[in-house]
Amino acid sequence: MDTLTELNKKGFVDEKIDPTLDLFAEIEKLKKEKNAIILAHYYQEPDIQDIADYIGDSLGLSQEAAKTEADVIVFAGVHFMAETAKILSPDKKVLLPDFKAGCSLADSCPPHLFRKFKEKYPDHVVITYVNCTAELKALSDIVCTSTNAVQIVESLPKDTKIIFGPDKNLGAWVAKKTGRDLVLWNGACMVHEIFSREKITKLKERHPDAKFIAHPECEEAVLKMADYIGSTTGLLKYTMNSDANEFIVATESGIIHQMEKENPGKTFIPAPPNNSCACNDCPYMKRNTLEKLYLCMKNELPEVTVPADIILKARKPIERMLQISASLGL
Numbered sequence: 220m221d222t223l224t225e226l227n228k229k230g231f232v233d234e235k236i237d238p239t240l241d242l243f244a245e246i247e248k249l250k251k252e253k254n255a256i257i258l259a260h261y262y263q264e265p266d267i268q269d270i271a272d273y274i275g276d277s278l279g280l281s282q283e284a285a286k287t288e289a290d291v292i293v294f295a296g297v298h299f300m301a302e303t304a305k306i307l308s309p310d311k312k313v314l315l316p317d318f319k320a321g322c323s324l325a326d327s328c329p330p331h332l333f334r335k336f337k338e339k340y341p342d343h344v345v346i347t348y349v350n351c352t353a354e355l356k357a358l359s360d361i362v363c364t365s366t367n368a369v370q371i372v373e374s375l376p377k378d379t380k381i382i383f384g385p386d387k388n389l390g391a392w393v394a395k396k397t398g399r400d401l402v403l404w405n406g407a408c409m410v411h412e413i414f415s416r417e418k419i420t421k422l423k424e425r426h427p428d429a430k431f432i433a434h435p436e437c438e439e440a441v442l443k444m445a446d447y448i449g450s451t452t453g454l455l456k457y458t459m460n461s462d463a464n465e466f467i468v469a470t471e472s473g474i475i476h477q478m479e480k481e482n483p484g485k486t487f488i489p490a491p492p493n494n495s496c497a498c499n500d501c502p503y504m505k506r507n508t509l510e511k512l513y514l515c516m517k518n519e520l521p522e523v524t525v526p527a528d529i530i531l532k533a534r535k536p537i538e539r540m541l542q543i544s545a546s547l548g549l
């Protein structure tokens with residue numbers, strides 16, 4: 220096995236796997252042996268989604284992490300999600316298949332700069348999107364996800380002054396939906412910012428009956444074209460409840476696996492990005508593979524830890540979000 224230094228360089232245990240091994244069976248065995256649960260985000264590769272105990276959006280994943288009785292949480296997602304699980308279940312071991320599965324949106328908001336930004340608005344309540352570091356959550360009053368961002372803002376009195384970060388696109392959409400004037404941090408997700416309005420327009424012309432659905436992390440110009448805007452769970456539910464047979468999907472392409480599973484016979488077209496690549500994969504989410512998932516469960520590495528003082532401070536705003544969501548049945 221790798222030394223810790225090697226692991227930190229690569230982000231995962233780089234060990235040869237016997238090619239005859241049935242990884243699905245081995246992972247199932249490790250799950251039982253270690254009393255482990257696999258939580259996977261919709262953006263993970265299909266094999267990982269298929270072996271997960273729970274697949275969901277950021278809100279669902281944190282709710283599962285808070286209530287699980289497993290000893291080990293294997294988080295098939297990105298670093299900020301695993302950190303959130305650790306904050307909510309600090310006594311459990313939290314594993315991430317690839318330690319370098321980060322997030323461009325979380326990176327766009329360094330905590331030391333956000334602290335200075337916050338100082339300019341001392342009478343403001345700070346709401347942060349869950350896609351940020353544990354340190355940033357520790358500087359927040361309430362956390363939100365794309366499923367509950369509108370309701371979290373609306374849970375505060377109308378005259379509350381609010382800073383919203385780090386995603387400016389989600390923030391602008393929430394401001395529009397709630398009619399509130401939010402002070403926005405200028406952050407964004409590299410996957411959702413890259414969709415091409417021109418290419419989507421052409422695609423819509425070729426598929427006139429298709430519904431165009433988009434995640435609120437997309438830019439306003441793209442959201443304006445959408446028939447429906449929502450979190451990954453919202454988008455999935457929309458495809459299940461809609462009479463339409465074709466959908467153009469503006470979010471990370473991993474979600475299409477569940478859309479196809481839930482809607483046999485319907486067609487899903489990934490919205491095209493503004494570059495020559497035909498895909499819209501998140502390079503961080505897609506660092507996790509079935510092989511890395513197996514190795515991380517076998518070696519119980521890489522493990523995600525959060526300093527105790529940060530856990531203490533970051534827990535409150537996350538729990539506040541979970542309480543508000545539970546009271547609204549979200």
Ligand code: 13P
Pocket residue numbers: 275276277278350364365366408436449450451452
């Ligand atoms: P949701 O699954 O909560 O909609 O978030 C999408 C996302 O960007 C996760 O990184």
Ligand code: SF4
Pocket residue numbers: 297321322323324325350408409410411471501502503504
């Ligand atoms: Fe971060 Fe965007 Fe990837 Fe989600 S899709 S993990 S917001 S970079």
